[in-house]
Amino acid sequence: xxxxxxxxxxxxxxxxxxxxxxxxxxxxxxxxxxxxxxxxxxxxxxxxxxxxxxxxxxxxxxxxxxxxxxxxxxxxxxxxxxxxxxxxxxxxxxxxxxxxxxxxxxxxxxxxxxxxxxxxxxxxxxxxxxxxxxxxxxxxxxxxxxxxxxxxxxxxxxxxxxxxxxxxxxxxxxxxxxxxxxxxxxxxxxxxxxxxxxxxxxxxxxxxxxxxxxxxxxxxxxxxxxxxxxxxxxxxxxxxxxxxxxxxxxxxxxxxxxxxxxxxxxxxxxxxxxxxxxxxxxxxxxxxxxxxxxxxxxxxxxxxxxxxxxxxxxxxxxxxxxxxxxxxxxxxxxxxxxxxxxxxxxxxxxxxxxxxxxxxxxxxxxxxxxxxxxxxxxxxxxxxxxxxxxxxxxxxxxxxxxxxxxxxxxxxxxxxxxxxxxxxxxxxxxxxxxxxxxxxxxxxxxxxxxxxxxxxxxxxxxxxxxxxxxxxxxxxxxxxxxxxxxxxxxxx
Amino acid sequence: xxxxxxxxxxxxxxxxxxxxxxxxxxxxxxxxxxxxxxxxxxxxxxxxxxxxxxxxxxxxxxxxxxxxxxxxxxxxxxxxxxxxxxxxxxxxxxxxxxxxxxxxxxxxxxxxxxxxxxxxxxxxxxxxxxxxxxxxxxxxxxxxxxxxxxxxxxxxxxxxxxxxxxxxxxxxxxxxxxxxxxxxxxxxxxxxxxxxxxxxxxxxxxxxxxxxxxxxxxxxxxxxxxxxxxxxxxxxxxxxxxxxxxxxxxxxxxxxxxxxxxxxxxxxxxxxxxxxxxxxxxxxxxxxxxxxxxxxxxxxxxxxxxxxxxxxxxxxxxxxxxxxxxxxxxxxxxxxxxxxxxxxxxxxxxxxxxxxxxxxxxxxxxxxxxxxxxxxxxxxxxxxxxxxxxxxxxxxxxxxxxxxxxxxxxxxxxxxxxxxxxxxxxxxxxxxxxxxxxxxxxxxxxxxxxxxxxxxxxxxxxxxxxxxxxxxxxxxxxxxxxxxxxxxxxxx
Numbered sequence: 001x002x003x004x005x006x007x008x009x010x011x012x013x014x015x016x017x018x019x020x021x022x023x024x025x026x027x028x029x030x031x032x033x034x035x036x037x038x039x040x041x042x043x044x045x046x047x048x049x050x051x052x053x054x055x056x057x058x059x060x061x062x063x064x065x066x067x068x069x070x071x072x073x074x075x076x077x078x079x080x081x082x083x084x085x086x087x088x089x090x091x092x093x094x095x096x097x098x099x100x101x102x103x104x105x106x107x108x109x110x111x112x113x114x115x116x117x118x119x120x121x122x123x124x125x126x127x128x129x130x131x132x133x134x135x136x137x138x139x140x141x142x143x144x145x146x147x148x149x150x151x152x153x154x155x156x157x158x159x160x161x162x163x164x165x166x167x168x169x170x171x172x173x174x175x176x177x178x179x180x181x182x183x184x185x186x187x188x189x190x191x192x193x194x195x196x197x198x199x200x201x202x203x204x205x206x207x208x209x210x211x212x213x214x215x216x217x218x219x220x221x222x223x224x225x226x227x228x229x230x231x232x233x234x235x236x237x238x239x240x241x242x243x244x245x246x247x248x249x250x251x252x253x254x255x256x257x258x259x260x261x262x263x264x265x266x267x268x269x270x271x272x273x274x275x276x277x278x279x280x281x282x283x284x285x286x287x288x289x290x291x292x293x294x295x296x297x298x299x300x301x302x303x304x305x306x307x308x309x310x311x312x313x314x315x316x317x318x319x320x321x322x323x324x325x326x327x328x329x330x331x332x333x334x335x336x337x338x339x340x341x342x343x344x345x346x347x348x349x350x351x352x353x354x355x356x357x358x359x360x361x362x363x364x365x366x367x368x369x370x371x372x373x374x375x376x377x378x379x380x381x382x383x384x385x386x387x388x389x390x391x392x393x394x395x396x397x398x399x400x401x402x403x404x405x406x407x408x409x410x411x412x413x414x415x416x417x418x419x420x421x422x423x424x425x426x427x428x429x430x431x432x433x434x435x436x437x438x439x440x441x442x443x444x445x446x447x448x449x450x451x452x453x454x455x456x457x458x459x460x461x462x463x464x465x466x467x468x469x470x471x472x473x474x475x476x477x478x479x480x481x482x483x484x485x486x487x488x489x490x491x492x
Numbered sequence: 493x494x495x496x497x498x499x500x501x502x503x504x505x506x507x508x509x510x511x512x513x514x515x516x517x518x519x520x521x522x523x524x525x526x527x528x529x530x531x532x533x534x535x536x537x538x539x540x541x542x543x544x545x546x547x548x549x550x551x552x553x554x555x556x557x558x559x560x561x562x563x564x565x566x567x568x569x570x571x572x573x574x575x576x577x578x579x580x581x582x583x584x585x586x587x588x589x590x591x592x593x594x595x596x597x598x599x600x601x602x603x604x605x606x607x608x609x610x611x612x613x614x615x616x617x618x619x620x621x622x623x624x625x626x627x628x629x630x631x632x633x634x635x636x637x638x639x640x641x642x643x644x645x646x647x648x649x650x651x652x653x654x655x656x657x658x659x660x661x662x663x664x665x666x667x668x669x670x671x672x673x674x675x676x677x678x679x680x681x682x683x684x685x686x687x688x689x690x691x692x693x694x695x696x697x698x699x700x701x702x703x704x705x706x707x708x709x710x711x712x713x714x715x716x717x718x719x720x721x722x723x724x725x726x727x728x729x730x731x732x733x734x735x736x737x738x739x740x741x742x743x744x745x746x747x748x749x750x751x752x753x754x755x756x757x758x759x760x761x762x763x764x765x766x767x768x769x770x771x772x773x774x775x776x777x778x779x780x781x782x783x784x785x786x787x788x789x790x791x792x793x794x795x796x797x798x799x800x801x802x803x804x805x806x807x808x809x810x811x812x813x814x815x816x817x818x819x820x821x822x823x824x825x826x827x828x829x830x831x832x833x834x835x836x837x838x839x840x841x842x843x844x845x846x847x848x849x850x851x852x853x854x855x856x857x858x859x860x861x862x863x864x865x866x867x868x869x870x871x872x873x874x875x876x877x878x879x880x881x882x883x884x885x886x887x888x889x890x891x892x893x894x895x896x897x898x899x900x901x902x903x904x905x906x907x908x909x910x911x912x913x914x915x916x917x918x919x920x921x922x923x924x925x926x927x928x929x930x931x932x933x934x935x936x937x938x939x940x941x942x943x944x945x946x947x948x949x950x951x952x953x954x955x956x957x958x959x960x961x962x963x964x965x966x967x968x969x970x971x972x973x974x975x976x977x978x979x980x981x982x983x984x
Contacts, residue, residue, distance in 0.1 A: 027627075029559050029620070030559075030624075031620070034561060036556070036558050039639060042555050042556045043555075045557075046555065062534070062535070064530055064534045067522075069523045069526060069660070071522055071523060072589075074522055076598055076599045079597055089587065089588060090586075090611070091587065091589065092582045092583060092584050092613065093586065093601065094582075094583040095582055095583070096581060097564075097567075097574075097581055099575075106568055107564060107567070107574060109583055120589070121560075121584065128522065131522050132521065141835065156587040168560050170557065
C-alpha cells in the first residue's frame, strides 16, 4: 500500500495527522490554522449532524441563524465572556478592497472603507443572541426559548491540529432562555445527557459526565457541565459542554420578563455545544495502525463489496450477484458501495477501505458463485469468514450491530483499565507519566492548588464527576481537607 | 388581529418587510445589513436544503467544507472575479483584542496583532477551492470532482432587504472540475435543470431558463445560466445561477491534469448556487394581504388543528378526536400542529396561522363531534368546507397536492399574463411602466445598448431564453439588425 501510516507506537501524534490526511478526512489549507473538510470527513459530520439534530428536535428545540459578526460594543458587554475570547478573535475592520495604484492586477485594503465600529467574527454567539433575545422576550409567555444554531466559528488558536483545534471550526450551539433558575439547570443537565447518549451510542465512545472546576469553566458561565472521553494514548478529550449561564447574559443585555404576578425578572440562560472536534475523538478512540475504524452508525459507507474476477466476462458474472447483495442490504437501510473499478486490483482496494475504516467488507470471487458463498471481513477485529449468500442481509445487519457494540466495549474496558485512584502526589505523578489515563485524587477545592498541579504536571481537573462519591480525605498537593476525589488527566 | 399588515396595493415593499417580520421569518440585527433568521423562517430553509441536497446527491455530488477566509493573494489571483467582488468585501486585518487602558471594561483592537496578509471573508469560494483542487488533481483519474458546500458568505451590500439582499447570507455553492469542456458545459446545464425543477416543483414558482448577457455574467465565468422568476408586482427575481467557468480558475491557480495520452491540460470548471434569497422569492410569489402563503411541500407546518370548546371538559372531548386526526395525518407523512393553547382564542389562532401561511387549517368544535365532521380551510383560496372525519387523511393529503398545483398554476398564469412582446422602444417603456413583467424585445447584442437601456429604463436583460426563437428583426434601441428577442425586466 502506497499510503503507509506511521504506527501509533512510533509516534502517536504523527499517526493521527497521517491518518486524517491519508484517509481523505481533512487537510490543511492556505489559511493559517483553517482546515478543508474533504467529502469523506464531511460525510461523517453529516451523519453526526443528522443524529444530533433529531435529538435536539425531539427535546423541543428549533434551529435558527444569527449573524457571523458581533459589533465590538456587544462583544464586550458580558465582561468575563469577552475577556475569555478577546485574545483569539478575528476582527473585521474594513469593507472594501481597491486596485493597488503601484501594482497592476493587485488589490489593497481601501483605507477609506474603514468601519466605524469593528466587527468580531463570532468565537461563540452568546452576545449577538442575547442582544436579539432582548426583543423576543417581554412576558413569561415568551419563555422558554429553545433554539439551536449550526454554524462556523473562529478562534484564533496559535497551535492547531486538524479537527482537534483549528482557527475555524463547525459546531452547533444551543442557546436557551428560561423563566426560572431550576428550569435552566434542568435544561443544562438534559443537554449533557443528550451529548452523553450521542457520544456513547453513536460514536461508541464511553464518557464521564461531570462539572468543571471554576478554572476550567466557560467564560461567562456559572457552571459548566461536560463529558470527558479517554483517547487510546491515555489523554483526555472534552467531547461536549453544557453551560448554566445564570443571569449573566440577561444582565449584560438587560433581558427581563414580566412574571405571572406582574413583576420584572431577569431571564435565566443556558448554552451548549459540540463541534467537528468530535471527529478527532472518534478517530483517536477506535482507529489502529492500518487506518480508521469507524462505528457503523456514523460510517458514510457501512459495507463495501469488492469483486475478484478475471476479464470482463468474469466481472459481469460477479457483478450480477454483487448487485443483488447490494440491493438486499440497502433494503435493510444499510449504506453500501460496490467498487467495480477496473483501474485498481482487489488487494489495493482492501487496503484502501481498511484505511478508510469501512466496517464490513464483502469480497466475491468467481469461485464463490458456484459455492453460493462470499467472504465477509470485519474492520474492527480484522477477521474474516466465508458465509452463505443466503441470509447475507440479516447476517451483515447483525454484524454491524455487533461491531458497534464491540467498539464501545473495547473503549469502555480501556477506560476502566486506565482509571486510577491515587492517594499521594508522588503516586499521582507516577501514574500520569507511566500509566496515563484518568486519575482520581483528593483536591482542596482551590484554584491555586489546581493551577500549581497544572504547572508541575500538565494535568488538569477534567471534571468533578456527577454523583461523585463523597468521602473525607486530604488534598494530594496541599494536604488540606477534601470531601471528594476529582478526576485529573492530561488532555487534548 | 394585532399584527396588521400593510396591503400590497398600498405599498408592496412595505408589505414585504412587514410580512417577513410579523410572520416571524426573519428580523434585522444589530449588525449592519445582517439578518437573524428566526426558527419559522429557518424551518423553510431546512426544507429547501433537504430537497436540494437530495437532488445534488442523486446527481453524484458530495458535500465538503472549505475555509471562511481567503488570503488576499489568492483572492486576487483570478482578476475578473476579484474585480467583481473587491468593492463589497469584509476584510479581517487583526487577530486579537486587548483591554483599553483608558476605558475600564472596554476592548480595543491590539495593534500588535496585525495580520501579515489580510483575509477576505468569502463572498464566493472559487479562489480558495481552486487553490485546494490544485493538490487534489493530478491525473484524469482524479476527475471529475463533484463537490458542493453549504455555507455562509458575506457581500458588503449598501442597500439591504431581508432575504433578498443581505450582507451575510446562507447558500450552497457547487464547484466541479472536469477533464473536458463538453463535460463541464453538460454539468452547468444539468444543475440549471436541477434548480428549475426545485423552484417549479417545490416552491411552485415557474421560471424562465436562459443564459445571461456578458454584462450580467458572473465575474470570472465564460457563461452564466440562470433561472428567472416573476414576482406579483411584475418585477423579476434571479432565483439561481449555474456558471460555466471555462479554464479561467484552472489557469489562475495553475490546475492541470495528465490526460490518458499523457499530455498536460488545464481543468474545466463550473460553479452554481442558490441562497436564502429563494425565501424572498417564495414570499413574493404567493403571499397575499392576509399574510404568507406557503407551498405545502416546503411549509414547516402543513396542517394546523384548532379546537373550539368551552371549559376543560370541552377541550378534553375535542382533543381526543383532534389527536386521532393528527396521528392519522402524521401516518401519511404530513406535518401537523395541534394548537390547544388556552391562552388564545380560536379567532386569534385563525389569523395567526393565516399570517404564517399554514396551507390547511382544521377546526374542530364540540358540535362537530356529534356530527362526525370538521371544518377544513385552505390558505390559498381562503375557502372552507365541512367534511366528514371519516377519510380525513386522504382528503387532506389530496388537498395539499391540489394547493401545491394551484399555487404553481396561478403563478404560471400570472407569468403568461405579464409576458409581452414589443416592437419599439416606446412600446417597451410603456409596458415597463404600465403593465410591468417580462418584456421580449430585439436587441443588437452589444453591451453598450444594454447599458443605455438600463440607464434610461432601469430594465436589464434577465436572460436570453434557452431554445429561443431565432427571427430577424431590428434592435428597439439602436435599430441595428438582431437575430432574436431577449427577455428584459426590472428586477430585484
